[in-house]
Amino acid sequence: MNGVKVRRLSTADAGFDADLQALKHWSAEDDAAIEQRVADILADVRTRGDAAVLAYTARFDGVQAASVAALEIPQAELHAALDLVTPAQRRALQAAADRVRRYHERQLEACGRSWQYRDEDGTLLGQKVTPLDRVGIYVPGGKAAYPSSVLMNAIPAHVAGVPDIVMVVPTPRGERNPLVLAAAAVAGVHRAFTVGGAQAVGALAYGTATIPAVDKITGPGNAYVASAKRRVFGQVGIDMIAGPSEILVLADGSTPADWVAMDLFSQAEHDELAQSILLCPDAAYLDAVQRAIDRLLPDMPRRDVIRASLEGRGALILTRDMDEACEISNRIAPEHLEVSASQPERWEPLLRHAGAIFLGAYTSESLGDYCAGPNHVLPTSGTARFSSPLGVYDFQKRSSLIGVSEAGAQVLGPIAAELAHGEGLQAHARAAELRLKG
Known part of the structure; x- marks a missing residue:
């Protein structure tokens, strides 16, 4: 050679x-043919829901099913997969999961907690950190199986406190990989569907009669998955376009x-x-x-x-x-x-x-x-200049806390009113002024 x-x-x-x-x-640059195909699939899933998901799963994965419910993997099957993998694989899976969980628990302690304080006039200021209600994780399943992707996406979501983690994974020809299912059991996935491609992204983004709509979609995929994630951003959050x-x-x-x-x-x-x-x-x-x-x-x-x-x-x-x-x-x-x-x-x-x-x-x-232990979902193509690895913070959101005291309103009111008048927003100014004494 x-x-x-x-x-x-x-x-x-x-x-x-x-x-x-x-x-x-x-x-x-987007491949025009892929972009158009993905747009058609997403529109179809949004309109026809389960029927479209079934049709595309049959066409692309060769899996025939009477309903999308039949494509959901029961929790019992996820946990049973732990007995289907070799003892060495199970030990390695558990050891990796333990280290990934421990790292993200440290991350939660460092940056994922709510905080607040009161200033000298008694005004309460702070930040409330809460987990997302439901997230979807996409796990590739075409040319190879990726149990590590399950761990890296599901565990930080679980540590963040997300109460509902939905996994989608394509299973070409209906072959379910035991190591992927075992990883889902170890990582704390709540629901799992054998659906992949742009149709899975669409189902997670818009929701169907069977697959629930999520608040954010994470995980890698092929060009069709990347294109679909880009298109549904705004309807849901996404981690990145890798x-x-x-x-x-x-x-x-x-x-x-x-x-x-x-x-x-x-x-x-x-x-x-x-x-x-x-x-x-x-x-x-x-x-x-x-x-x-x-x-x-x-x-x-x-x-x-x-x-x-x-x-x-x-x-x-x-x-x-x-x-x-x-x-x-x-x-x-x-x-x-x-x-x-x-x-x-x-x-x-x-x-x-x-x-x-x-x-x-x-x-x-x-x-x-x-x-x-640290997450392997990382920014690519130079985006590390301004973005970060996937982490606990990707599965949380922050709300500002503001509780102004009566005394604080006397200090802040004139400031807000002055700026509001300068912007020509008189109702903003009057709202602040009405709370001023005298």
Whole structure:
């Protein structure tokens, strides 16, 4: 097999900025055919409800059912799935769930509580944090099964206090994956339906006679699911519109080259559009990683996908030093950022933009994907500049608390009235003035 032609860039090259911009570019332009098809499906689900969901489930998944109720997975079946998986799988599932739950419980303590105070005139001010009433989690189920997606979406919702978590998962040819069902049981999913695609998103957004409408939809999916989520936003909340998966490795040359090569593979194997980038100030180390890529790739089951990803969107970039590598990392704002260095704590303060930061040679990105604890639903395509990982806060909302005392009204009333008159809103001003003494 020929070597993998991963592009080599250097920050010393005159055209580096343009090359980096081209490397970062990913076309998120909507496919017109997909957009029209999704629009038709959503309109049909909104109009015909269960009948449309049944028709599309039969057409796309090959599952014939007399009613949508027959597509709901009973709680008993979810819990029975725990006995269908291997003992090792059950232990791994429970261990991962425990760590994910513990992390999000810490998150709840840190940022998910209500608070209030009274100022000197007795006015009450604060914030009331309450969970969403009902959320929908979409779990992919086409080419592969993703129990980790169940844990990462359902557990923070459960920790946040959401009383009704509805899972939808496509089951092509009617094959229900026991590990996915077992994950739903462990994560606390309340209802689960074997429905997928744009029709599942539509059912969750609008509600049908059988599938209840939710307040927010989270979870990854294919282009049809992403398009549907974009279209129903406003009717319901959504977590994000995710692009291809990404990893960026900052290396100082101290980590075995094979480890870094495999970390690059771990994202490249997702699909041909996934992006894997290595930044390092040591040219000899970049050569070593390239040799490791060429040596290790033939043994990878998904080698064709990995090769296409690395050759299409991957890069090995030579930097002047680690400080410059950190600066370029911030420009890229990757989904996953590995600091594969002997002193990762030295570089972490310089890193401002990343979905998740993995510190040290032993912290492979795959540990974060499955069981470290933090959420693996992360911002992609540079959106880590302004957005955050999925968390407890995504399943809560905040209401401001304002309780003005009589004394406080005397202080605040003139201020509000003055500003309201300035805006030409006399009723606003009079409402404040009526509460003034004298």
